Amino acid sequence: MALADNLAVANLPPALNLNIKVSHQYMATQFEQQAFYVLVDITHTPDLPKLRLPLNLAVVLDTSTSMQGVRLQQAKQGVQQIIDQLTPEDAFSLITFSDKAKVLLPSERHVDKARSKAIVSTIQSRGGTEMLQGLLAGMQELGVNRTPQSVNHLIFLTDGQTYGDEAACLEKSEWAGVNKISFTTLGVGADWNETLLDQMAMASGGSSIYIDSPREIAEVFKTTMHTLTLVVARELSAKLELSLGVNLVEAFQITPYITRVNFNSPAASLGSLAANNSKTLLLEFRVQAELCQSYDYLMKLNVEGDIPSQMDYQNWEAAEIKANFTSEPAKNTEIPSVIVTALGKLAIFKLQEKAMIDLEHGEVVMATQRLETMATRLLNMGESDLARSALLEAGRLARSGNLSAEGRKKIRYGTRNLSVLPKEINRD
Amino acid sequence: MIKCPFCGTNQVANTIFCSECGVYLLEDERRGTEALDVDPKNWSDETANEVLAAWDKKKSGTIVVRLKIGEKQREVETTLVKSVHLGRLDPASDVFPEVDLTNDDGLGKGVSRRHARILKRDNHVVVEDLGSINGTFVNGKRLAPYIPEPLNDGDQLQVGTLMIEVSLG
Numbered sequence: 001m002a003l004a005d006n007l008a009v010a011n012l013p014p015a016l017n018l019n020i021k022v023s024h025q026y027m028a029t030q031f032e033q034q035a036f037y038v039l040v041d042i043t044h045t046p047d048l049p050k051l052r053l054p055l056n057l058a059v060v061l062d063t064s065t066s067m068q069g070v071r072l073q074q075a076k077q078g079v080q081q082i083i084d085q086l087t088p089e090d091a092f093s094l095i096t097f098s099d100k101a102k103v104l105l106p107s108e109r110h111v112d113k114a115r116s117k118a119i120v121s122t123i124q125s126r127g128g129t130e131m132l133q134g135l136l137a138g139m140q141e142l143g144v145n146r147t148p149q150s151v152n153h154l155i156f157l158t159d160g161q162t163y164g165d166e167a168a169c170l171e172k173s174e175w176a177g178v179n180k181i182s183f184t185t186l187g188v189g190a191d192w193n194e195t196l197l198d199q200m201a202m203a204s205g206g207s208s209i210y211i212d213s214p215r216e217i218a219e220v221f222k223t224t225m226h227t228l229t230l231v232v233a234r235e236l237s238a239k240l241e242l243s244l245g246v247n248l249v250e251a252f253q254i255t256p257y258i259t260r261v262n263f264n265s266p267a268a269s270l271g272s273l274a275a276n277n278s279k280t281l282l283l284e285f286r287v288q289a290e291l292c293q294s295y296d297y298l299m300k301l302n303v304e305g306d307i308p309s310q311m312d313y314q315n316w317e318a319a320e321i322k323a324n325f326t327s328e329p330a331k332n333t334e335i336p337s338v339i340v341t342a343l344g345k346l347a348i349f350k351l352q353e354k355a356m357i358d359l360e361h362g363e364v365v366m367a368t369q370r371l372e373t374m375a376t377r378l379l380n381m382g383e384s385d386l387a388r389s390a391l392l393e394a395g396r397l398a399r400s401g402n403l404s405a406e407g408r409k410k411i412r413y414g415t416r417n418l419s420v421l422p423k424e425i426n427r428d
Numbered sequence: 429m430i431k432c433p434f435c436g437t438n439q440v441a442n443t444i445f446c447s448e449c450g451v452y453l454l455e456d457e458r459r460g461t462e463a464l465d466v467d468p469k470n471w472s473d474e475t476a477n478e479v480l481a482a483w484d485k486k487k488s489g490t491i492v493v494r495l496k497i498g499e500k501q502r503e504v505e506t507t508l509v510k511s512v513h514l515g516r517l518d519p520a521s522d523v524f525p526e527v528d529l530t531n532d533d534g535l536g537k538g539v540s541r542r543h544a545r546i547l548k549r550d551n552h553v554v555v556e557d558l559g560s561i562n563g564t565f566v567n568g569k570r571l572a573p574y575i576p577e578p579l580n581d582g583d584q585l586q587v588g589t590l591m592i593e594v595s596l597g
Binding site for chain 2: 023024027028031033034035036037223226276277286335337338339340341343344345346347348350351373377380381382417420421422423424425
């Protein structure tokens with residue numbers, strides 16, 4: 001019996017839809033231990049109405065001296081485009097920060113667009129970068145107009161490093177995550193702290209974006225806003241229940257971008273789901289046939305989300321993942337190409353991770369080799385820009401023992417965005 | 429246990445890519461593309477300017493590409509972020525096309541592993557042939573390799589002899 005027939009889905013499909021593919025339909029009993037991969041595609045059930053949820057949005061802009069020129073002009077244009085897209089039900093606030101934070105537009109609904117845009121155009125740059133001040137003010141504004149239905153979000157743009165308040169910024173981000181406020185953290189240029197901005201975004205259940213050219217700032221604002229208007233589910237989380245003899249080795253989100261997912265806490269938190277995007281996870285397991293072949297299933301996966309447009313708010317979907325055990329290894333059918341593709345791109349992302357870890361441990365030769373291997377693979381894949389960056393940085397590393405701040409970001413965010421998996425449409 | 433041929437580390441049975449160096453570990457029977465006698469259908473084609481003008485009217489933003497592939501009309505959909513590659517999956521040579529045409533009889537229809545890509549250029553959607561053996565055609569017109577040409581909603585894309593209906597939204 002094909003494995004697809006074995007996927008028993010508990011309960012009727014509510015707002016969330018799980019599509020599961022496994023690497024091996026048959027597992028050989030003679031191996032002591034074997035690898036097993038599961039690809040989980042989480043989507044919003046297509047036939048349900050997609051209501052646009054009211055936004056509760058705060059934009060926090062770095063206006064330190066380094067933002068002067070194109071960066072600030074583009075950021076202002078981006079904010080004005082966001083204002084244009086607000087509906088009367090959306091709450092909006094704008095905070096600028098340098099040495100101090102200033103609430104330029106306090107949180108309100110029924111935003112007077114012309115007046116707000118005029119105020120935005122008066123923003124000027126001066127001073128240093130004190131992130132925490134801006135963050136605190138932004139979160140305070142988000143507290144003013146939040147409702148159970150609203151998508152609470154903070155867009156945070158900076159081009160510099162903050163000093164001394166990193167831990168507090170992270171702590172606030174965690175607090176935001178718990179309180180259903182997600183962040184999009186945007187870093188412009190080469191001088192910001194990608195580790196901090198990534199951690200802040202992740203702690204809040206949001207995402208971080210690297211903007212290498214200031215000319216892209218306005219476009220990124222627009223896309224971020226567009227995605228927010230398409231949010232259908234918030235607070236997505238996944239739980240795994242494993243049979244004896246099955247162990248999770250690694251878990252990654254593959255789309256919209258590659259990132260590690262932590263299943264160690266009671267549930268893995270997956271952020272929000274937009275109607276136009278799916279969230280795809282790739283899980284790698286070790287299976288000991290001897291221990292688990294007598295069980296009904298290898299694992300149970302439970303995905304939950306908060307869907308404010310649905311009457312009962314809580315929505316969940318579960319699936320049991322089974323495998324057939326056999327002593328004839330030749331029985332295996334082909335591994336689904338979407339799993340091979342996802343793993344192939346993931347392999348590049350992991351090479352990058354390993355190179356950075358090597359570098360932290362002072363293993364310059366090893367890190368250089370990895371970057372060179374990565375460059376060759378990327379070139380083969382047709383990713384010539386990213387390949388060039390990897391090769392340039394490998395050369396720089398071999399000569400100087402260091403990566404450039406810009407190259408490090410290009411490689412980190414470039415490999416993260418390698419994974420575009422198209423959606424198969426089944427019309428039954 | 430299997431041994432990675434590239435870096436020599438031991439890997440658990442059924443591992444697909446080496447956990448240490450990322451190399452593809454499975455044996456591969458994928459074959460190269462054979463040259464076919466490709467017969468383009470000569471549909472009338474809009475000029476590039478007409479297509480671009482039509483696109484200018486459309487507001488920029490996210491573009492969704494939907495493809496109906498071959499006789500089976502298999503449908504795939506993707507948001508155009510950077511580019512969408514069309515070809516045949518060949519992990520051993522690092523070829524991971526977003527749209528893998530292997531199961532659409534890609535080999536029989538002369539699809540190269542790295543055949544073509546669809547990308548966004550200045551808010552227009554274009555298609556580029558990647559030096560494929562049997563060519564890429566838009567509405568019957570063969571593209572010069574590596575010269576992107578506009579791709580419009582409703583266009584018939586042909587890779588080798590495989591027909592693909594394009595809708596953009």
